[in-house]
Amino acid sequence: MRGTYACRMPMQASSAAQRPPLQRWARFAGIRLGIALVAVVVLRLTGAVEGFAFYVPGKETGDAPLGIEDVSIPVAGNQSLHAWFIPATDSGKGEVRPAILHVHGNAGTVRDHLAFSQHLADAGFHVLLFDYRGYGKSSPSRFLRRDALMEDTRAAWDAMRARPDVDASRTGVFGVSLGGAFAVQLAVERGEQVRALCTVSAFSSFADIANDKVPLLGGMLVGDGLPARKSAHRVVAPWLIMHGQSDEIIPVAHAGVLAQAQQRAATLLVPNADHNGVMEFDQSKQGTIDFYRDALKFRSGPASAPGEQPLPRASQSP
8 A cells, every 4th residue: 555645745834034135134124214203293293392301490599589579470271480589789679670580590490590690680680580381489380392381481571571670672582592593583572672692601502502412313302393493683772692611511613603693792702601601700790781781771770860762773684
């Protein structure tokens, strides 16, 4: 009896096994790249990286120092901002003076930033220093993004100019570090309301400073919203760009980018000054005082003093 034999057909190799190694690698690399791009888009749209990298809110504010007024500023969404109104040191109660809005940096609260602008109050200007939402005694916010902080800056500006002790025809902005981005945008949006703009240790854009820290990827993750370097040419107010030459956080090259974008701006580079110590120098303090005195046409004394002339209209740069 003949035995039976099973006929074994050769098995067909899987499609993956048939591919050359280079082709398989390219496919896997493409999948990983696609996942990475999706992750970048998600992180950018949610603002997760921006919130983590740019904003370090402080919580401890304490009581306002003697002579400084606690102010609450309403903003959209039934929220409010906490601010300190620092009257000019030599002014009487309720005396009308030119005023400067201090838009502070990314960390701490108003208490930590008071030293940056106290010299302006000592020079005869009223100063309004506010905390963004999520900072100090301002309304809490879990997710901070630049658009929301820009809204806060607008609200603080309007509140300052509406005060009866502020000469609304002579108001300026003082933007420090992160606050410089919002100060520049405010000056662009409000035009001739802003009679003087000073930025201190400001970056040229969110994407630029992110790329400094994480080349290429940083800018992709945070996006380029509110880029000062792109809107600087629309600033009509006198502008002082000040930067410490030894700034270890925001390189001094950012000041050069802003100055190139708005060539009518004045530039003051402070030798040996680092990021957080730039306003400790007499050159910095006197430079900002002289700038605001010239731009706001003001010397210490009542704002209605005889002989004061209104500011000339600023021309729009091409």
